[in-house]
Amino acid sequence: MTIQLTQDTQVIPALLAAPIQTGPIYSCFVCGGAADDLRHWLRCGSHLDEWAEHIGYLSLPKACVLARHPQRVARLGKAITPLEFDSNPATPFSERILANIAAIRAAVEYLAECIPPDERQHDPASRIIYRLLAGRLPPQAAIAEIRALVADH
Incomplete structure (x- = not known):
């Protein structure tokens, strides 16, 4: 299946004051628990592989994982912000992919607007x-x- 973004499908969701961390020390966005690491998206033949350098996962403490605190983040250099994907099985797959790409794109644009380039790297x-x-x-x-x-x- 090929997913094509067109003018009609490039709707970028708005991010309103989403929290940002600039690392290299990260913590849970919900409770502040210390994250052990930031793991990068592993390319796996997914439609999201094109965005792999902008997707990451916080290695959160067990208590955070059990409480289902969000681990997925959008990345721009070392700057991160929470990233939510559409995982509703009622939404057609192609629409979920488009929504997830739009979410990544919006989060990366948000990080680029909020964090100067020299503060994104360590x-x-x-x-x-x-x-x-x-x-x-x-x-x-x-x-x-x-x-x-x-x-x-």
Whole structure:
């Protein structure tokens, strides 16, 4: 099945003051629980693969997962915002795909409008320092990671 976006189907949903996190430290958008990581969309032959670099999933604490807190996010660099997909089985598949693409597009545009380009990226050393300062990386592990960075260069 080929999904084509036309002028008629390119309706972009509005995002009204959706929360944004700029990482590299992320947390649950509902309760603030510390996320372990941000996993990227794995290309799998889906109609959404074209948008893979803009889809991610927070690795949330078990309590957040059990409470069904949203894990899916739209990404632009290291900036993220919650991303909801239409998963209603009553909606025809092709319409769900179009709605999901529109949701991704709108979220990425929202991130681009809200976050300056220089605030969307973090180098490896900064990520280590941020994790250390947030208490998510023990000092000895931070030292080991920094030494590994130096050894790689």
